[in-house]
Amino acid sequence: MTPPSSPVHEQAPEQRPELTREQARERAEAHLRALVGVREGRAEARLREDQWTAIEALAVDRRRALVVQKTGWGKSAVYFVATLLLREAGAGPTVIVSPLLALMRNQIAAAERAGIRAVTINSTNTEEWEPVQEAIRASDVDVLLVSPERLNNPGFRDQVLPRLAATCGLLVVDEAHCISDWGHDFRPDYRRIRTLLADLPAGIPVLATTATANARVTADVAEQLGVSRAVAQGHAEHDEVLVLRGSLDRESLRLGVVRLKTAEQRLAWLADHLAEQPGSGIIYCLTVAATQEIADYLRSRGHHVAAYSGQTETTERHALEQDLAAGRVKALVATSALGMGFDATLGFVVNMGAPSSPVAYYQQVGRAGRGIDEATVVLLPSTEDRDIWAYFGSLAFPREELVRQTLQVLAEEGRPMSTAALETRVELNRTRLETMLKVLDVDGAVRRVRGGWEATGQEWVYDEPRYRRVAESRSREQQAMLDYLDTDRCRMAFLRDQLDDPAAQPCGRCDNCGGLELSTDVSAAAVEEAGARLARPGVVVEPRKMWPTALANLGVDLRGKITEAAAEGRAVARLTDLGHGPALRALFRPDAEDGPVPVPLVRAVVEVLGDWQPRVEGIAVVESATRPQLTADLADGLSRYLRVPVAGRFAIVDPSVGPGQGAMNSAQRVAAVGRRFNLVGAMPAGPVLLVDDLVVTGWTLTMAARAVRRAGATEVLPLALALQS
Template sequence: MAYNDNDGDFPGETSTAREELRAEAREVLCRLVGREDADFHPGQFEAIEALVADRRRALVVQRTGWGKSAVYFVASLLLRARGAGPTLIVSPLLALMRDQVSAAARAGVRAEAINSANATEWDQIRERLAADTVDVLLVSPERLNNPQFRDVQLPDLIRRTGMLVVDEAHCISDWGHDFRPDYRRIRDLIAQLPGAGDRRVPVLATTATANERVVQDVAEQLGVAGADGSGEVFVLRGPLARSSLRLGVLRMPSPASRLAWLLTHLGSLPGSGIVYALTVSAAEDTARALRDAGHEVVSYTGRTDPEQRAELEQALKDNRVKALVATSALGMGFDKPDLGFVVHLGAPSSPVAYYQQVGRAGRATDHADVLLLPGTEDREIWRYFATTSMPDEHRARAVLGELEAAGKPLSVPALETRVDLKRTPLELLLKVLAVDGAVERTQGGWQRTAQPWTYDGERYGRVAQARLAEEKLMLDYENTSGCRMEFLSHVLDDPEAAPCGRCDNCAGPWFPTGIDETAKGSASKALGRVGVPIEPRRSWPSGMDRLGVPLKGRIPEESQVAEGRAVARLTDLGWGGRLRTLFTITEGGVQDAPVEQDLLQGAVQVLASWEWAERPIAVVSVPSRSRPQLVGSFAEGIARIGRLPYLGSLELVDGGPRGESGGNSAFRLASVWRMFSVPEELASQLASARESGQHGPVLLIDDRTDSRWTLTEAGRVLRGAGASGVLPFVLALNG
């Protein structure tokens, strides 16, 4: 059943019991918000009534700031007053949990969270649950697959749960922009809840970002039907347009001009806010440039430690910083009602994801500015990061085959030595297979179940096409001449989508377009920075013996390379675009040509700032089968400019490294192990240098690096041939 929150009263006759429930619920709401005159937004009480009086399953799709958390906190206390057990909230992010626990405490709701950040408190929380002194327990969806929690604690929780809440429920749907495999477990969890009569456990799912297809998918998974029809889902949808937001799009010709605009105008943006960037390096580069110009900003990315994330979030909430310069790591769950602005340096690949991020602004203010500065490189970055949460059939069957062959649970590190997948995509694939029932996580790792698995290629293909369609919609948003808020509302299938009268297309550009000359210079200087450290490998991957490589433990010091340098990362705002173009594979295949002068000059800048312990005495290159002109000319150019002898290239053994780039460490090392040798002439030159008293490392040149095992193995061979040290130096660092 669907209900629009502008339709008036909840269907059904008004009764004394209903008015009494409303009065009781409003009293709790006043405590929650700390105001005696507080009252419900349209639809809030109707959702609470559906949960408390009728013990329904409900899906609430409402804009950020509408008050979805008020619905489940008020309902939780009302259910507890009627003898129900604690509410179990499945919440996706630690930031969301922190905010919700704080909000619950204000209303007298005794809330606890079990997550990776508070493991030392779990025993006390379990004791409080056993003593029935917890009203709300928040857990992550990943916790549902933790063997200890799933097998020991969850059964008792299910037996006692008074209500189940699924926050950010769009994550359930693989049609959505932020699908998470562990959310699919919630369907199984709902199926285990008591579902009849007075023992029926109400279920609430909430989200601010779901189009009709996602709504239908989520509702289907909530509606695990009982014999009495209890699976029918009450869907509450409200208008998604935000009257406080003033949207705009400003096109700039380059990353430097976008950064210069921000340097010029950040201080004039209202209050404090968020600057979103597409990559970690872009966020870090932007934050550094803004700080150098005197702005109080900090970067917030997937590399930020969990403990520091909480500190940075609080600094923004307290207005101690002008902005967090963030990647999508700061997304769902961050709650600052008076956030004054959101600026995007580059567009997300989905207008739904964009709506969710800009929806953080203006929740409790009359005005907030939202500006998108799209980049010509956006689509390139979307493709570069294009991954899918759908399993690749070949790799999925390889994982299943190895688990079957093992006949026992295998840890992720053990699986890495059997299948050529990096840690993160391997873990994601295992989660997808676990949701499909093909594998299960146990105390000893992952094991194959008896359930057969069929690759649903047709569905996965449709999902992939849907995501490509989302990218096109994002470009359409940038180029539309119509109302921008109306466009976003239409994408979310909001039936009340209408022109906002405030965006740049409705009312004309509201943002300045000029750039200060000093800012131009600062931006160019910031993005012109070169030089990224390449951390040396210190230990061999585990399980190499399974791949026929007799290595384990720490790499002997006399075989190690030193810290190296790359001109830039492929994802950098400045040099990254230049390098991505260089390494793009066209329909004609890999393009190979001598290194261009601008890249060589960038490399010279890196050399000039490289504070090595000893100056290198020579240059050696890694043999390249795909780009021999590029690598050779790069090595010769560095040798010429540095006035160092170029000793030539190492040689390939038996045709050289096997397999493709990428993959996990064990397989990458196995593919290059003993695949390089030192030519006799090169070895002789190294020996001559030693005999003549020349001491110093060798510069080892390659075009780019990812896993670093090529550089590690080539360096080991050089050290074995007498080089006193090896300094890796490449044009590009992947990632």
């Protein structure tokens, strides 16, 4: 609760005289000192003119504003000080839409330091939702932080959101570049904010903030920010929005690029030079697999690091964030899940692989250098980066026919359908289907309700030209990232140009300006050890444990727990792994010629078997239409090496079912595999090695293992060359 001396509730609203602008600024300065002065020993802290301009627009003029300012500029101070002024004037609570849990935790801690009563509603604290809503109704909350996903939760949207829109005193959209599909981190849930803006009563100020918006994104966000009830009803043009753009220079950052030819050299460089980096920091990776692989290697070299990704359990993520902020670890080896808004004093950021755009890179390096004079930023690019960009690029908005199919299915069903049920009717995986439905929801074509999704019957237009332009924009961003690696001009100026910062100029601090020298030396011992670590093959193939839901819709009588499942298996490596990944990606490229297993991979398979030591009495092989020679050679070689027969084949019996048909979601894949394959051969009454070339979804192995078990095998042990992820 707020202490009695808190400035938020000194007088009842009807007793508070209206402040002049000069008095409002004096109060704002006092609130700023409460926010940062005691904590940082800055009792004389004062607002900068641009900060006051934003606060004045919000708290005095009740306007809408977009603030595009660099990380560390003090955007949170603007909305917290504005909140205190508005609450003193009798306004309702501030609602902050915030994208990441780490950001929410930091914001709540900052608010509490100033005596601001801040609470959150997000996916991790469902047990607190009702008490939080009661506190809001009782006016015991000054700031409510919500995740954008909450905005389209049916219960929150229909019951809580209207009340918030009617009573809030200030709406803040943090990391507002997520609103724009031109931005590097577009999130469909953010588009729901447009509806919230249209529902706000007149005179409610709105603030949108970001550190990473170029001119196009800024214009797009400002246009969406200008949507009011009158605009939505066609009675007015877009409301005028105050746009404040400042210099995006980060005076503390020293940027550099280290080019090394092999993954072994890059890992060795990290092991040799990590201790030299100032303080604690973040090592960014492009994939979850890389975070685990690199963290494991660095720990073996004596470095105190930990892996962090979106797959890390919530409680552990919170603990790791605290460890990093407190300097109890040298680094977190992380994906971009440790990103926007994470507030700590970090001395370095190292990127193992380049992000797909300079804007995304600027966002990541902005984690370093807060509150210190110098921080080091190092990028170690690899030739595999573009493959990873291409994979994530493949997850773009679906083709029009898939969208139309989804709308037709919902219309024909005539009642709400869960995402799991829709998966059986539309060939999209769960993530892409959910993302597409969120976009359609904001466009008005579907609506999220209790029980799933329903069609609204509203006409929907596939904006193909816009999606094409966005894709072209992404391609230009990728080329710009490649240009950043090769440029001989100032690196900070290059990044600022990408963000359309008109004041961009040489920084004097980066490796091209001469302010940073980065050694490319790596010790022979480190390279040898890194090479041995990367060359060590073998990753676990986890068996599927449950059948997809709603298979009965496809005429497949399978449900619940998989009783005739495979045992834990092995693969040489993931396609994204640093060691064997490049060779496997080359082997499985669509244009690669079929042939026998390459000798280096034969050795890797033998090494996997040596570590695993499976005891089997026969082999079953999954046939391949695209790589028949590769799979046959793999099975025959294993037969000779293990001295057991190839007892059967999971044979292609319906070639009309394509090799990857249904692979976009689990239910359709199970149905497709069931039609495509049938087991041929006599299985021994003992353990069987089930051989495949590439595991994509795991459902082919699951269906094959079921067939082998039903044919008499006591156990099925899968072995593959590669896992797709």
